[in-house]
Amino acid sequence: APEKKPTVIFVLGGPGSGKGTQCANIVQHFGYTHLSAGDLLRAEIKSGSENGTMIQNMIKEGKIVPSEVTIKLLQRAMQESGNDKFLIDGFPRNEENRAAFERVTGIEPAFVLYFDCPEEEMERRLLNRNQGREDDNIETIRKRFKVFLESSLPVINYYDAKEKVRKIDAVRPIEEIFESVKVIFGPKNE
Ligand code: UP5
Ligand code: MG
Numbered sequence: 749a750p751e752k753k754p755t756v757i758f759v760l761g762g763p764g765s766g767k768g769t770q771c772a773n774i775v776q777h778f779g780y781t782h783l784s785a786g787d788l789l790r791a792e793i794k795s796g797s798e799n800g801t802m803i804q805n806m807i808k809e810g811k812i813v814p815s816e817v818t819i820k821l822l823q824r825a826m827q828e829s830g831n832d833k834f835l836i837d838g839f840p841r842n843e844e845n846r847a848a849f850e851r852v853t854g855i856e857p858a859f860v861l862y863f864d865c866p867e868e869e870m871e872r873r874l875l876n877r878n879q880g881r882e883d884d885n886i887e888t889i890r891k892r893f894k895v896f897l898e899s900s901l902p903v904i905n906y907y908d909a910k911e912k913v914r915k916i917d918a919v920r921p922i923e924e925i926f927e928s929v930k931v932i933f934g935p936k937n938e
Contacts, residue, residue: 754826755833756855758840760904761863763892764870764877765918766925767837770863773926774835778933781831785839788821789813807883810891812841812899815848823853835861842899846906860907861932863918863925867893 757780759767771782789807793800799817806813818839826834836857840846850856870893874884883892907913914932918925 752832753855754831756857757833757835758857758860758907759835759837759863760860760900761918762865762867762870762896762900763883763889764874765863765865766873766922767863769922770861770916770925770929771835771837773922774929774933777930779831780833780835781826781829782835782837783822783825783829784837785818785822785841786837788825789818792817792821804882808888810883810888810895812845812895815840815845818845819849819852822849840903841895843902843906846903857907857912859932860904860913861929862904862913862915864915865918869919 759771761767768784768787771780771784774780775782786807789803793804793807803813803817822836822839840849871886871889874889875886877884883889904913916925916928916932
């Protein structure tokens with residue numbers, strides 16, 4: 749019999765919109781495995797892989813890493829998790845990412861969770877984060893915003909046209925945002 753496809757939810761939103769923060773809460777309540785594409789890429793740099801320098805340079809410039817690299821990391825993490833439901837955070841970031849993921853894995857997302865946040869709020873959060881991320885400086889932040897507007901928002905619009913986007917107002921306290929997130933995932937799953 750054919751294997752059942754895993755459930756995938758794409759968690760999207762601009763840099764600093766709170767994707768990682770809310771994913772941590774969802775994992776606690778709903779039993780998903782959280783896969784941050786950015787975290788996987790940063791781990792790949794640290795591991796000293798042959799792609800590490802290329803990835804590091806692209807992140808420093810706020811550019812989108814070629815999808816074959818990111819998709820391989822996502823597929824490996826999915827296999828290693830042993831789980832069958834995933835929050836894929838910060839991916840797909842452009843049309844090429846989106847089409848390649850669907851083609852390579854055969855998986856379409858159940859829905860897209862979109863954290864809607866204005867740039868001035870995201871900028872404030874990123875400049876305050878202080879976790880030593882090489883892309884949390886004002887020059888790179890501006891580049892990340894531009895790439896989000898030009899390349900990532902079209903992906904959200906693509907899924908919106910398919911009525912797959914669940915949009916969340918992300919300019920509120922963390923707990924209040926999570927209350928809205930819970931409504932989307934549903935009490936039955938808790
Ligand atoms: N914070 C969170 N929620 C808050 C709230 N409601 N009120 C006040 N403060 C709040 O949050 C950011 C900060 O804000 C934290 O300090 C948090 O405490 C606070 P976080 O949850 O970390 O936001 P998040 O949306 O996850 O922000 P992040 O910076 O991780 O988003 P990006 O999308 O920019 O980063 P990511 O790691 O996904 O990607 C980084 C780079 O990797 C990309 O620019 C790109 O170069 C590369 N990349 C690819 O090339 N391909 C990919 O598929 C993925 C990444
Ligand atoms: Mg993040």
